[in-house]
Amino acid sequence: MRAFSVNPGYILTPLQRHLSKEEMVGAGWIDENGTALLPEFRAPEQGAATQVWAATSAGLESEGGSYLQACKVVKSFDGPEEREAAERLWALSADLTGVDAFGKSA
Numbered sequence: 186m187r188a189f190s191v192n193p194g195y196i197l198t199p200l201q202r203h204l205s206k207e208e209m210v211g212a213g214w215i216d217e218n219g220t221a222l223l224p225e226f227r228a229p230e231q232g233a234a235t236q237v238w239a240a241t242s243a244g245l246e247s248e249g250g251s252y253l254q255a256c257k258v259v260k261s262f263d264g265p266e267e268r269e270a271a272e273r274l275w276a277l278s279a280d281l282t283g284v285d286a287f288g289k290s291a
Contacts, residue, residue, distance in 0.1 A: 187249035189239045193232035194255065195225045 201209060209215045216222055238256045239245060245258075250271075252260040262271065279285035 187239075187245065189245075189249070190252045191235050191239055192252070192254040192259075193235060194227050195223055196227050196229055196232035197221055198229050198232075 195214075197214075201214075206215070206219070210217060213222055214226075235253050235256050239253055245251075248258055248261065250262050251258045252262070262268075275285075275287075279288065
């Protein structure tokens with residue numbers, strides 16, 4: 186099993202229904218007519234591409250734990266500083282949830 190951090194990018198989807206038009210205009214995402222302003226906005230299918238790639242690509246077998254964006258490995262977290270940070274995050278998560286699959290349960 187592998188896990189990745191995946192950035193789908195900017196995508197206008199029905200999730201924006203929770204924001205008012207004024208909020209989206211204020212954020213600079215759309216104009217007063219509802220037209221997307223950022224060239225970074227992508228279609229929902231494009232936004233899903235990296236997740237699908239991460240789930241199905243045999244070429245990522247040795248890349249577990251990497252950060253993916255636009256169907257590319259953007260950063261691998263395999264240095265000692267990243268490992269130490271990951272161990273601290275794991276310990277904090279286990280403490281807060283009371284679940285530690287690789288150690289004792291809290």
